[in-house]
Every structure is written in structure tokens, then in C-alpha cells.
Amino acid sequence: MIPGATAASFLLVVILGAMSPGPDFVVVTRSALTGGRRAGIAAGAGIALGVFAWVVAIAFGVAAVLTASAVAFTVVKLVGAGYLVVLGVRAWLAVRRGEYRDLGETQAPKPKGAGAAFRQGLLTNLLNPKVAVYFLALLPQFLPADGSTPQTLELAAIATAGTVLWFVTLAVVVGALRRFFASGRVRRGLDAVMGTLLVTLGVRVAVEAA
Template sequence: MAYLDEFLLIALAHFFAVASPGPDFAIVLKQSIQQGRRNALWTSFGVGLAILLHVTYCLLGVAVLLAQSPTIFMALKYLAGAYLAYIGVQALRSAKPATAEQDNLVPSASTESDWVAFRRGFLTNALNPKATLFFMSLFTLVISQSTPLIVQAGYGLYMALATWVWFSFLSLVLSKQSVRGFFQKSGHWFDRGIGVILIALAIRIVV
């Protein structure tokens, strides 16, 4: 109870951060429509687990190093931009579906494995400078230095679980057949639209 006010402040900040549109939302939307519910849920799990990576380096003090080293942070930004641009280009190059298989929303042979889906979600969040800045701010400005590490770790575990639950909820909604059918009527144009969004996010991250 002694840290309730601090926790509520962190929970509120995290809610607005995770609910705001960004690379995580774009990738979960893409996987939900293109690959289906199972794939999107694994992607969401990867996004949630990546939160623990941010929390870990903050607890270890690496966040201070990143804050004091513009070169390292810029390298992270370029790496994140390149990864999102790569996914975006892949989406832009998607071919127009020509079989009835997709009209019935049946998974095709190109369905990604659970590991690929998990890795995609994990890397999207782990390399996101927006997430890095958010957790650096929390652990250096919001969370008191007198707060025990075990309590700080509890904050981090909560944010990881909350992120996972939020994107899993979105996955369940976006992967409904009615929702997928609406987007898949546009076929490859939806893929290309997502590709443009991902490339735009990549440019935004870098500049």
C-alpha cells in the first residue's frame, strides 16, 4: 500500500502508452487479418514478453547508459526503422490472392509458425525506441530511487501482463471472421496499406 500512488501513476501512463497507435498495434493488426487468431495471439505474447526486456535493462541501470549515449540510442533507432521498413516492404510486395481458400478464411500453406509470430512481436516491441524512451522515463523520473527493486520488478511484471492482455484482446477482436472478411475483401490492397503504414512508422522513428 505504501507504493499504491506510484503504481497507479505508472499504470495510468502505461495504459495511454499501450493504447496509442504505433508499431505494436500495426503488427498485431497485420497478423490478425493475414494469419489469423492463433498467430496474432503468439505475436501479442511476443510483444508482452519484450516489455520484460525493457524492464530488465532499466533495473540493471542500462537505461542511464542509453540516456547518456546518443550514439547507442541512434543505432537502436536505425535498427528499429530498418526492421519495420523490412516488414513494410514485404507487405507491399504481397501478391493478389486468387483462390477461394482465402475467401473462406482457411489458413493457407504460407501460414507462419508460432515461433515466427512470437519473434515478430518480440522484435517489434524490443526495437521500438518509443518503448525505450517510455521505460527510461518511468524508471528514471517517475519511480523513486528509494523504491525497492522487488517492487520495481513487480511494476514491470504488471506492465508486461497488461500489454499481453491488451494485445491478446485486440487479436481476438480483429481475428473474428467478420472483421477479417471485411479487410480481406480488399485483398492485397490491405497488405499494401499496412506496408505503407509500417514504412511510415519506420521513417517517423528514425527522424
């Protein structure tokens, strides 16, 4: 059992790490802007599941093998980079099509579903091996010298909870602000910005992996 003070400290570090700008942040923000609070929360839940999967992989040594293999690590990074670029290009294509109407119009396009947002969040996180590196470095700081697999899984649950807490908060805030982005022109501009951010992140990851 992880001591309460240690668990609280780990939770705080996880939340602070989740708050740092990156692909997860952009995906949740865009999901909440285009699909509303529910889609944003779903994307955050997908990211949290990805975090849980990475920490479980660490508990069973899978992530250690991945980070030890330069080829496997690079392949995962490149696939992840490609996925980010695809998401960014999709946003650009939406801008090009110009299918934006003011919210509330009867012919407004159907917003992104929670299922699609969840999958985007999950894949964005799972295809980012830096998450594995981050937790491989972080977990030993909070595990006792004789740390067991159950204790690692306990930290995985805490990491998942912290990730959910932050991204649900982010989705709720962005979803509440969505009413201020009711203009189709404004949402078109936001898609252009979000698409550019996603493509930029993808290209940066690919360059780092090269």
C-alpha cells in the same frame, strides 16, 4: 511491495500507452489479419516480453546507458527503422505476388505461424529505444524515493501484464473481424495499407534518428 493503488494507476497508464497507434499496434493488427487470432496474440506476447526486457534493463541501469549514448541510441533506432521497413516491404511483396484467395479455399496459402508473429512482435519492441525512454520517464513517478530493484521488477511484471491485456484484446477483436475480410481482394488491400504504414513508421524513425 508496490501499494495496490499505485500498481493500479501504473497498470492503467501502461494500457493507455500501449493503445496509442504505433509499430506494435500495426504488427499485432496485421498478424491477426493474416494469421488469425492465435498469431495476433503471439505477436502481442512478443511485444509484452520486449516491454519486460526494457523495464528489467532499466532496473539494472542498461537502458539508462543506452539513452545517455547518442550513438548507441541512434544505432538502435536505425536498426529498428530498417526492420519496420523490411516488414512493410514484405507486405508490399505479398501484394505484388497477388497470392490471395478467399478464405476457405483448399489451396489458400498457409497463414503466418505463431512463432513468426511472436518474433516480429518481440523484435519490433526491442528495436524501439523510445520504449526505454518512455519507461525511464514513467517508472520514477510510481516508485518511492528509496525504490529498490525488486520494486522495479514488480512494475516490470505489471507493465508486461498490461501490455498483454491490451494486445490480446486487440488480437481477439481483429481475429473475430477476420471473417469480414475473407475476400482475397480485401486482404490484398489491407496488406497494401499495413505495408505502407510500416514503411512510413520506419522512415519517420530513421529521419528522427538522423
